[in-house]
Every structure is written in structure tokens, then in C-alpha cells.
Amino acid sequence: MNAIRVVFPSTVNLLCVWHIEKNILANCKPHFESQEDWTTFLSTWNQVINSEDEQAFNQALNFVGPLYKEKEKVLCYIRNTWLPFKERFVHAWTENCTHFGNRVSSRAEGAHAKLKQYLQVSTGDLHQVKNKICLAIDNEFNEIKTQLSSERIRVPHKCDNYFFKELITNVSLFALRELLKQYEMVKYGTMRSTCTGHFMASMGLPCAHKMISWKGKVIPLEEIHTQWRIDGRVLVVPEVGETNGGEFKRLVHELEDKYQEWPLSQKECVQGKISQLINPSIPLVLEPNILPHKGRPSGSKKGTTSTRRNASKFEIQHESVAFVEVLVIIVEHARAKVRQM
Secondary structure, eight states: OHHHHHHOTTOOOOOOHHHHHHHHHHHHGGGOSSHHHHHHHHHHHHHHHTOSSHHHHHHHHHHHHHHTTTOHHHHHHIIIIIGGGGGGTOHHHHTTSOOTTOOSSHHHHHHHHHHHHHHOSSOOOHHHHHHHHHHHHHHHHHHHHHHHHHHTTOOOGGGOSGGGTTTTTTBOHHHHHHHHHHHHHHHHTOSOSSOOSHHHHHHSSOOHHHHHTTTTSOOOGGGSOGGGBOSSOOOOOOOTTTTTHHHHHHHHHHHHHHHHHSOHHHHHHHHHHHHHHHSOSSOSSOOOOOOOOSSSOTTOOTTOOOOOOOOOHHHHHHHHHHHHHHHHHHHHHHHHHHHHO
16 A cells, blocks of 8 residues: 555555455454354444445444444454545545446456466466466456357347447446446335435546436446447557567667677677577576575475465454354264263
């Protein structure tokens, strides 16, 4: 977050609400005696996160304090760890920025998982890793092209009406489904009386309140954010030299002009370097030098090739709880056997 604040000062940096919930689970659940109390607390905390405006946020927060005043460690953890960053995960603030529905980091983690399927092991050399990454990118690119071609010819049944005329085959299916939800709110009268503006601000799509003004017309294509437009997307890989061919020729001409002015010794040196580039005797991409180290890092396993990350605190907590539950079942089963005897 500190780096983003310096390098991309105008960027809105959101926090993953899923990971926040898991951190709450790992640090707060041990302070609750029963599952029912914990479920009630989690529901109350979610009301804080889902607050639609600052006033609702303050009301929900003021409700949490007196209700759990005996859980001082829980309140202290929330107050000191998460509330200073409320603008990064509470709806009242996050729904005013364009995040296209991404409030968790699952898409990035999914991309990591897919890449690990290609890498398979953590001990591949530089050449193997480079080839596997290129293969993963090529396959992903082809999948996206196939999906894009499919969406340009598919017409969702429920969107096959005059209101969506300009959007069909020009907007992604995901965006059409989101627009259909808003349209059905207008159709069945389930929309709210006042517009918060959150849907339009966060998704880049017109909301139900906006659609009312277009009754009897069509949704204008220019009202759709470019994120959801597929009519202008061109997925073509340029041939090598297409993008920088002019720049390369300019450099060659400049080198040729300079070459005429250089002394013979410098000309021979340049000729040698150009010859090495054209016919390299050794590969241009080399393995990094292996430096001696003081031994295996503490906690690592000998001979492991797994790409699996270390477990998070909430995962360790979950495994511990699961182990205890299994242990209780075994003990109860043993007691039942003793009674039968």
C-alpha cells in the first residue's frame, strides 16, 4: 500500500474483503465460546462492511461497541487493525469507485494457480520456466479469443428485446446479465425509491433508475464503460518487428552514419559485437550463477519441489479446529464402546 501511494498516487487501492474476513476469523473467533455467538458477531460485522453510506456505517459501528463491550480484545483488534483502512473495504466508500465488481483478490489468485499448473515444480531452470510461462500465456490468449468470438454471436434469450438492441454482440455477456438484473428491477417494481449511484459508479453500467428515463427507447451504447465493450476489441498478436520496425531501421541508419566517422580500431570492435549478435556462440539467456549459501532455510523440507505457499494463520486455525473435532469424535466413540462392554 505504501508503494502504491507513492508510484500510483491517483489509484484507488482496495483491500480483499475475503481475506479480511479470514483474518477476523483467525484473530477473533477464539474469544467466542459458542458457534452461535460467533455467527451473530460475524453477521454484525458484515453489516458494518456493507454499510451503504457513512451515516449507516457509524450507526452499525456504534451498535457493535456496546453489544461486545466485554470482548475488549476483539474490539481493539478491529479498531486498530481494520477501521483505519475503512475507505478500502467498506461499501460506503468502495462503491463510489470503479472496481467492476472486484472486491476480492480471487481473480489474481486464480491466475497464480493456473500458472502453477504449468510450472508443476519449484525447481525448474530458467529455460524451462520461461517456456512454460510462454505456453501458459499463449493458451490463455487463445482461450480469450475463443470466448470473445463466441460472445460476439451469442444472444441471451432474456436480452433479445428492443431495449437491449444496441448492446447485443457489442457488450460482454457478463455486463448484459448485470444490466438484465437492473432491467428486471424496473419491470417488477423492486427497485429502491432513491438512487445511491453506487451501481453506476462501481460497475460502469446504467442502473435501474437510469433505465426509467429510457422507457420505450434503447440503452445507448455510449453509456457502457469500455471495460465491457467487445465490439472494438482486436486480439491480434503483431508479427516480430511490426511494432518497432521503424525505430530499428532508424537506429541502423544512424549506426551506419556514425560508423563512417569512427577510427579503424573502433570499426573492428563494432563489427565483432554485431557478428556476435548475429551468430552467438553462447545463448543470450544464461542461468544465474549459483552462489554458496550457509545451508537450507529454517523450516524448509529437504528435496521438496512443491509450489504450494505456506499456510495462512486462518488455515492453521481451521486445521486445528478440525483436528480437535475429529479427536472429540474418536473419544466419544471410544466411550460408547466402553459403555457397551
